[in-house]
Amino acid sequence: MIKKISFIGSGNVASVFAEKFSSVNIDVINIISRNQKTGKELAQKVNAKYYKSIRRIDDCDMIFICTNDDNIVKISEELPDILVAHTSGNTSISSIKRKKRKAVIYPIQSLSKNEKVSFNEIPFCIEASDLETKAKIHELISKISKNIHTINSSERKLIHMSAVIASNFSNFCYIMGYEILKEKNISFDLLKPLIKHTAEKNLNREPKKNLTGPAARRDFKTIKEHLALIDNKKYKRIYEIISKTIIDKYEK
Numbered sequence: 548m549i550k551k552i553s554f555i556g557s558g559n560v561a562s563v564f565a566e567k568f569s570s571v572n573i574d575v576i577n578i579i580s581r582n583q584k585t586g587k588e589l590a591q592k593v594n595a596k597y598y599k600s601i602r603r604i605d606d607c608d609m610i611f612i613c614t615n616d617d618n619i620v621k622i623s624e625e626l627p628d629i630l631v632a633h634t635s636g637n638t639s640i641s642s643i644k645r646k647k648r649k650a651v652i653y654p655i656q657s658l659s660k661n662e663k664v665s666f667n668e669i670p671f672c673i674e675a676s677d678l679e680t681k682a683k684i685h686e687l688i689s690k691i692s693k694n695i696h697t698i699n700s701s702e703r704k705l706i707h708m709s710a711v712i713a714s715n716f717s718n719f720c721y722i723m724g725y726e727i728l729k730e731k732n733i734s735f736d737l738l739k740p741l742i743k744h745t746a747e748k749n750l751n752r753e754p755k756k757n758l759t760g761p762a763a764r765r766d767f768k769t770i771k772e773h774l775a776l777i778d779n780k781k782y783k784r785i786y787e788i789i790s791k792t793i794i795d796k797y798e799k
């Protein structure tokens with residue numbers, strides 16, 4: 548059973564996970580972070596010891612690597628022979644350089660420091676090198692979520708990529724809409740009921756059934772007039788590409 552955990556990194560995931568596990572009586576032993584300020588702050592919050600160097604890590608049952616994706620390989624090579632898990636959607640389990648006692652715990656949610664999130668609803672994709680490790684991490688994650696899925700590295704990459712399209716890209720579309728209205732002193736609040744309703748509809752029905760708008764209706768005159776209204780060349784191009792893709796995909 549995993550009772551004592553440590554974290555490498557003190558960014559968004561390390562902070563949210565350390566605080567959540569601490570709240571369900573899992574001891575957070577060390578926060579190892581090159582960033583002294585955020586490392587010490589997090590260690591204090593969860594009553595853990597802060598170290599700058601991985602070499603000083605204390606006795607624990609498991610280490611979470613919560614750095615950016617590109618550093619997982621290098622950091623895993625420096626760790627002692629304790630169960631190690633990373634939290635990256637796009638990084639294969641083989642990036643943890645050892646044969647056994649390794650795992651991936653990928654939450655399909657956007658996590659930010661100091662922002663509350665309902666853990667029980669977060670789908671957790673887990674993968675492990677061996678059955679014993681899998682049982683241990685399943686037991687650990689079941690303390691914070693009931694939504695656990697066994698997913699291999701190639702499936703997880705696809706999930707992560709789809710999540711980027713569905714979540715990060717739609718977020719960028721909100722940014723474009725916000726900026727275009729702000730330039731004319733029109734409040735983005737006017738779009739909020741529409742944004743909320745669209746998200747809710749997509750939770751209940753297949754997304755393609757919810758598509759409305761000029762491209763789906765093939766209102767070419769409206770599309771042309773909209774394009775003429777957009778000053779930012781890149782945003783204009785995005786409007787054009789998405790409209791054309793919708794028109795081609797739903798050719799009548």
Ligand SMILES: NC(=O)c1ccc[n+]([C@@H]2O[C@H](COP(=O)([O-])OP(=O)(O)OC[C@H]3O[C@@H](n4cnc5c(N)ncnc54)[C@H](OP(=O)(O)O)[C@@H]3O)[C@@H](O)[C@H]2O)c1
Pocket residue numbers: 555556557558559560561580581582585612613614615616618634635636637653654655656657658659
């Ligand atoms: N945030 C999310 O929504 C989310 C969701 C699912 C999965 N993930 C995955 O979780 C992992 C962490 O993401 P995050 O959002 O928490 O990132 P983050 O907020 O940017 O934090 C990254 C942490 O890693 C540290 N770090 C970076 N390079 C390092 C190195 N070479 N040596 C030591 N420490 C290093 C950073 O230190 P500095 O402060 O010094 O830069 C920081 O503490 C990533 O693999 C990501 O793909 C994130």
